[in-house]
Amino acid sequence: MMIVLDQLTKRFGTQTAVDALSFEIPAGQIVGFLGPNGAGKSTTLKMLTGMIEPSGGRATVCGYDLQREPIEVKRHVGFVPESGAVFESLTGLEYLEMVAALYGIPQNAARARIKQFIAFFDLSFETLTDKLLGAYSKGMRRKVVITSALLHNPPVVFFDEPLDGLDANAAVGFKALIQTLAREGKTIVYSSHILDVVERVCHRVIIIDKGRLLLDGKPDELVAAHSAGTLEKLFTQLTGGAELERRAEDFARTFRP
Amino acid sequence: MSATDPTSPSVLPEPVPAPEKILRRLFLTLFLRGRGARGLNKQRVPKSIGEKLALTLGIYLLFGCMALFFLGQPVFALAVYLHAMTFMFLGMFIASSAGEILFNKEEADILLHRPISPKAMLWAKVRVLVEVSLWLAFAFNLAGLFVGFGSAGNWRFPIVHLASTTLEALFCTGCVVLTYQLCLRWFGRERLEGLMTTAQVFVAVAAVMSGQILPRLVFRVGHVLNVGESSWWINLLPPAWFAGLDDAFAGSAALDSWLLAVLAVAVTALILWIAFDKLAHDYETGLQALNETISTRVKKQNHRRWLDRLVNVPPLSWWLRDPVARASFLLTAAYLIRDRDVKLRVYPGIVPILILPFIFLFQNHHPNGSHDIGFGVPFSGIYLGMVPLLGLGILQYSQQWQASDIFRVAPMSGPAQICHGARRAVLCLLALPMLLLVVLIVWLLRGDLSQLILFLPGIIALPVFALVPSIGGKGVPLSLPTDAAKAAGRGLNMILVMIVAFALAWLASLSWSQGWFWWLMLGETIVAIGLYAVMRVALANVRWPSIE
Numbered sequence: 001m002m003i004v005l006d007q008l009t010k011r012f013g014t015q016t017a018v019d020a021l022s023f024e025i026p027a028g029q030i031v032g033f034l035g036p037n038g039a040g041k042s043t044t045l046k047m048l049t050g051m052i053e054p055s056g057g058r059a060t061v062c063g064y065d066l067q068r069e070p071i072e073v074k075r076h077v078g079f080v081p082e083s084g085a086v087f088e089s090l091t092g093l094e095y096l097e098m099v100a101a102l103y104g105i106p107q108n109a110a111r112a113r114i115k116q117f118i119a120f121f122d123l124s125f126e127t128l129t130d131k132l133l134g135a136y137s138k139g140m141r142r143k144v145v146i147t148s149a150l151l152h153n154p155p156v157v158f159f160d161e162p163l164d165g166l167d168a169n170a171a172v173g174f175k176a177l178i179q180t181l182a183r184e185g186k187t188i189v190y191s192s193h194i195l196d197v198v199e200r201v202c203h204r205v206i207i208i209d210k211g212r213l214l215l216d217g218k219p220d221e222l223v224a225a226h227s228a229g230t231l232e233k234l235f236t237q238l239t240g241g242a243e244l245e246r247r248a249e250d251f252a253r254t255f256r257p
Numbered sequence: 258m259s260a261t262d263p264t265s266p267s268v269l270p271e272p273v274p275a276p277e278k279i280l281r282r283l284f285l286t287l288f289l290r291g292r293g294a295r296g297l298n299k300q301r302v303p304k305s306i307g308e309k310l311a312l313t314l315g316i317y318l319l320f321g322c323m324a325l326f327f328l329g330q331p332v333f334a335l336a337v338y339l340h341a342m343t344f345m346f347l348g349m350f351i352a353s354s355a356g357e358i359l360f361n362k363e364e365a366d367i368l369l370h371r372p373i374s375p376k377a378m379l380w381a382k383v384r385v386l387v388e389v390s391l392w393l394a395f396a397f398n399l400a401g402l403f404v405g406f407g408s409a410g411n412w413r414f415p416i417v418h419l420a421s422t423t424l425e426a427l428f429c430t431g432c433v434v435l436t437y438q439l440c441l442r443w444f445g446r447e448r449l450e451g452l453m454t455t456a457q458v459f460v461a462v463a464a465v466m467s468g469q470i471l472p473r474l475v476f477r478v479g480h481v482l483n484v485g486e487s488s489w490w491i492n493l494l495p496p497a498w499f500a501g502l503d504d505a506f507a508g509s510a511a512l513d514s515w516l517l518a519v520l521a522v523a524v525t526a527l528i529l530w531i532a533f534d535k536l537a538h539d540y541e542t543g544l545q546a547l548n549e550t551i552s553t554r555v556k557k558q559n560h561r562r563w564l565d566r567l568v569n570v571p572p573l574s575w576w577l578r579d580p581v582a583r584a585s586f587l588l589t590a591a592y593l594i595r596d597r598d599v600k601l602r603v604y605p606g607i608v609p610i611l612i613l614p615f616i617f618l619f620q621n622h623h624p625n626g627s628h629d630i631g632f633g634v635p636f637s638g639i640y641l642g643m644v645p646l647l648g649l650g651i652l653q654y655s656q657q658w659q660a661s662d663i664f665r666v667a668p669m670s671g672p673a674q675i676c677h678g679a680r681r682a683v684l685c686l687l688a689l690p691m692l693l694l695v696v697l698i699v700w701l702l703r704g705d706l707s708q709l710i711l712f713l714p715g716i717i718a719l720p721v722f723a724l725v726p727s728i729g730g731k732g733v734p735l736s737l738p739t740d741a742a743k744a745a746g747r748g749l750n751m752i753l754v755m756i757v758a759f760a761l762a763w764l765a766s767l768s769w770s771q772g773w774f775w776w777l778m779l780g781e782t783i784v785a786i787g788l789y790a791v792m793r794v795a796l797a798n799v800r801w802p803s804i805e
Contacts, residue, residue, distance in 0.1 A: 051665045053803040075668035085659035087588060087735065089596035094587065101584035102667035132595070148663070 002027045002156055002187040003048065007057035010043050010211075017043040019211035020057060025189065025204075027155070030182045032202035032219070033191040036239045040211040041191045042082060045158045048189075049079045062155055075103070078149035082160040082191075084142055088134030092123070092144050095133055096151060103152035110151065117147040120177070121170065138165035146174070156187045163194060175201050199223075199231040209239050276373050280381035288358065288385055310392075317346070317396035324401035328408050332508030335408070336418065336500035337491075339401040343422055344496045346397060347390045347429045349605060354389075358382050359437065359540075379533060379540045383430050390426045398422055405507070414507040421502040424525050428495065431528035438536040492517060498524065564590050567685075576681060581669065585678025586685075589652060589734045593686050598739065602651045603687075610643045611691065634708050635769075636762035637695050638715025642722030643754050644691050648683040649726035655735035664733065664801075671799045676727040679734040684723055692716070713778055714765045717785050722754060724792045730799035 003025040010018040018040040025031050035041045046052045048061060050070040058065065064072040086095055093114065100110030118128055121143040133141060142165045149157060159178070163171045178188050178201065192198055198205060199219045207215040215222055215238060219231050228234035236242050289310070323342075327335040359382055398418065405414035491497050492513075501517020508514065564587055568577050577583040592599045655661075664675055696709060726732040761781070768777040 049666050050801075051662060051803075071668045071670050074666060077666075079666050081659075081662060083659045083662075085657060085662065087592075087655075087660045088657050089592050089599075090588065094591060098584040098588055099663060099667070101580040102663065102669065104580060104668075106580075 001025065001060075002029075002062055003189070004060045005044075005048075005057070006059065008044070008047065008054055008059050009056035010040070010047060010052065011055040017211050018047070018054075021208065021211065021213055022057075023206055023213065023216055025187055027187055028182050028185045029204060030178060030188040030190060030202045032198035032205040033189050033208075034193075034195070034198065034205055034235060035208040035214075036241075039209045039239075041208065042160060043211075044208070045079070045160055045189070045191060048073075049077055049158060050074050075152075076155055078152065078154040078157040080146055080149045080157075080159045080162050082164070084138075084145050084164065086133045086141055086145060089132055091130065091132055092128035092136065092140075093125075095144060096128075096148055099148040100151055105152060113151055113153075114147065117143075117150070120173070121147065122173075139167055139170060142166055143170065150181075155185070156189070157181065158189045158191075160191045161193070162190070163192065163197065171197075195232040195235055196230070205231065207235065207238055214238050277377050277381050280373065280378060281384050284358065284382050284385040285388065288354075288389065314392060314396040317393055318399060321397040321400040324398075324404045327401075327404055330408065331504075332405065332411070332414065333500055333504040333514065335401065335405055336421075336503035336508070337497060339398055339418065340421070340425060340496035340499040340503075341494075343394050343397060343425060344429065344499075346393055347426055350390055350393060351386055351429050351433050354386065358386060359434065376533070376540075379434070383434065383533065386430050387423075387426050390429065391423060394422045394426060395419075405503075411507045414503065417506040418503050421499045421521070424502070424521060425495075425499045427529060428499075428521075428525040431525065431532045434540075435528055435532040435536070438532060438540065442536065495521075495524075564594075573685065577678070579674055579677070581667075581674035582678035582681065585675045585734065586682045587678075589679040589682035590686055592652065592655070592735060593648075593682065596655070598656050599652065599735075602654070602739075603648055606647050606651055607644060607687065607691070610640065610647065611695075632759075632762035632766040634699055634703075634711040635714050635765035636758055637699065638692075638712035639718055639758040639761050639765075640754075641688060641692055641695065641715055642718055642758065644688040645680065645683045645719070645723035646725055646754055648687045649679060649723070649732050649734075652679060652683065652734045653726075653732065654737050654739045656739055658736055658738050661733060661736035664736070669801075671797070671801055672730040672733045673727075673796045673799060675734070676730065676732040676796060679732060680723050680727060684719070688719060688723070692719075710774075711765060711769065714761050714781060717778065717781050718757070718761065721785050721788050721792070724789060724796070725754075727796050728792065730796065730802075 001024045003023075005021050005023050007020045007022055008018060009016065009020050021040075021044060033041055033044070043052065047054050048059060048066065050066065050073055054066065058067065060066065061073045062076040064076065066073055087098075090098065093111075096114050097107060097110055100107070100113075105113070114128070115125065118125060123140065123143060127136075127140070128144075133144065136144070142162070146159075146162060149159075157178075162174060166174060175197065178190065182188055182203075190198065190202060202219060204217065205215070205219050205222065206213065215234075217225075223229065223231055223234050226234050226237065228237055236245070324335065324339060327338055359379075402415040402418060405418060406412065492501075498517045498521035501514045502521050504511070504514035505518040567573055567590075568583055568586060577586055593603065664672065669675070692712070692715075696712060699712075700706065700709065764777060765774065768774040
């Protein structure tokens with residue numbers, strides 16, 4: 001198993017963000033990690049990438065214990081955070097070379113890998129060397145962040161809203177990329193609110209709410225078992241979205257500006 | 258429909274506050290709370306910023322007690338001192354805050370498409386700047402108000418001084434805004450970012466120079482400075498105009514005071530009119546320009562190649578063998594050279610450090626050409642330890658602080674190598690050039706190469722000073738939101754360095770005159786090596802704290 005969570009818990013003061021979460025993910029699987037806002041998805045991903053310490057339970061990534069061997073865990077994971085934050089006063093190339101150095105990749109090897117990624121993402125090398133990241137469009141910046149997560153060729157990759165800002169073509173390319181990565185044996189954890197993409201791309205979905213596991217299984221099987229029709233409908237059924245739809249209709253009827 | 262339904266026709270609509278008022282409240286809240294706070298707890302964020310602001314005000318209040326030295330002096334001398342120092346503090350504060358408040362990049366997306374005039378937005382921001390700068394000014398001037406009232410026995414002094422200080426705050430704000438607008442008008446939007454940085458650095462330098470020079474002149478003119486008896490050029494410095502206002506209404510009421518007072522009012526009015534009325538439209542252009550990308554292209558012969566070459570030649574390539582330290586060096590160097598936000602805080606912050614040693618140097622340099630060994634030279638050398646301390650302290654803060662999460666995701670147990678890279682960048686790009694500059698000045702001033710040996714105590718202490726900001730792994734560059742920088746916490750380190758600088762400089766000059774200078778150097782070297790080793794080991798053992 002590439003990822004194992006056993007009663008993983010995170011508390012912020014009195015608030016429990018992740019509540020005894022347990023699941024396992026094998027190699028080569030693309031897992032959609034879903035939940036409404038504030039469900040604990042980003043907190044879980046940050047725990048699994050060693051950014052925040054769990055309050056309880058344990059987890060292993062690639063066989064390394066998160067609390068005892070955090071450096072080994074970090075060496076084996078790539079992470080695309082939701083914020084997509086970059087150092088805007090660096091050029092794209094400078095940023096990627098800096099990230100490569102953090103993972104101990106020599107400059108020449110890093111540059112060769114960067115060239116492969118920019119060719120894939122249809123970025124020009126001139127843009128990467130001459131323009132500061134602050135001047136990039138949101139989509140271009142996202143491509144740089146995705147490249148930075150994959151540069152060290154990690155066996156496990158966590159994506160938190162990776163399609164945010166990407167245009168349709170880039171999104172199609174990205175979906176093909178993660179499917180290829182999974183075929184090569186990489187484990188992909190994909191957190192997103194775009195559920196039709198999750199439904200089409202992921203082998204399995206894990207839905208959490210209020211830090212707890214709600215559902216875990218193959219998307220088509222889960223949809224069929226709950227007679228929901230689509231993953232989106234299943235998601236709204238489980239997380240109170242149906243109630244929201246009713247409230248939206250009420251609001252539209254009664255709202256008088 | 259219930260009786261409490263706001264849409265009910267029986268309920269009178271609440272009066273809507275004017276947009277200026279709403280905007281002023283918004284910008285003040287953002288200033289106090291910060292724009293980039295991480296975390297869930299709304300209550301904690303404003304409280305912490307408020308506490309820091311209160312601490313800053315407390316320090317200003319204590320510092321203002323220096324005015325007690327002016328008991329029994331003429332009103333003009335006291336007023337010149339108070340206005341010069343206020344001018345420096347306000348100038349520094351406004352210059353460093355104006356960039357973030359006036360030209361915030363994200364703001365265009367949030368506000369420019371709303372039905373708000375640029376003039377209203379500008380005025381709301383200016384009111385916040387003036388309001389906060391008046392808090393600082395009031396804290397600093399409080400003791401001075403009592404001194405003025407006590408020594409002159411004049412009840413009008415506190416009232417007039419408060420009015421003249423308010424006018425001074427408006428003048429400072431107007432100057433900063435006007436500088437931006439003129440840059441925009443004369444040089445175009447393509448170069449706005451670079452020009453804003455340069456302009457702001459110059460405004461801060463001017464404020465510091467003006468604020469530092471005048472009080473010392475007050476002491477130099479035989480402890481008595483009366484209006485009309487000083488050098489003509491003193492009247493060209495803005496603090497003297499506002500001091501004239503105080504002297505005209507609550508002091509000697511001499512003709513010269515009245516002339517200075519008229520000058521203060523007229524120049525302030527003129528600057529406010531040009532900045533906030535005549536050129537208000539340019540402000541909107543500036544905000545729009547910030548969102549355009551044309552200015553952010555790096556030139557062909559860019560800093561990157563220069564930096565690349567720098568880190569690949571010995572001795573720097575030997576010093577930066579560790580790839581993480583080298584990456585951190587390049588990141589820090591890029592921000593010191595390119596990033597407007599960092600430059601605006603680093604360079605104006607460093608200017609006062611340069612001025613103090615110069616004052617000591619000049620004080621020991623007699624007009625007849627002779628000079629004491631004094632402690633001017635050793636003090637200048639040791640005081641330069643403040644450069645890495647301040648530089649690294651400021652570099653921790655960035656508008657892109659969230660990007661530093663990459664350090665935590667990377668396979669590093671702690672921040673030691675990142676801190677070392679940043680420290681080396683600051684030493685190479687800030688401390689070393691400043692050391693060379695001070696050495697050159699001393700050499701030109703004294704014409705005696707043998708005195709340069711007196712820089713040794715400073716050079717030996719420099720690596721230790723440079724490690725201080727990294728204690729506990731705090732020196733990670735660009736890892737904290739800029740709002741957290743509005744604290745007075747660094748003050749303690751500064752005071753510590755100043756005490757060490759005074760003590761070591763005194764020891765150095767004493768040992769030089771009594772012939773045991775080299776023994777002192779040996780002792781200092783041993784202590785410095787010991788401290789350096791302990792600090793490095795401590796830093797190597799620091800682990801990343803959880804980012805909760």
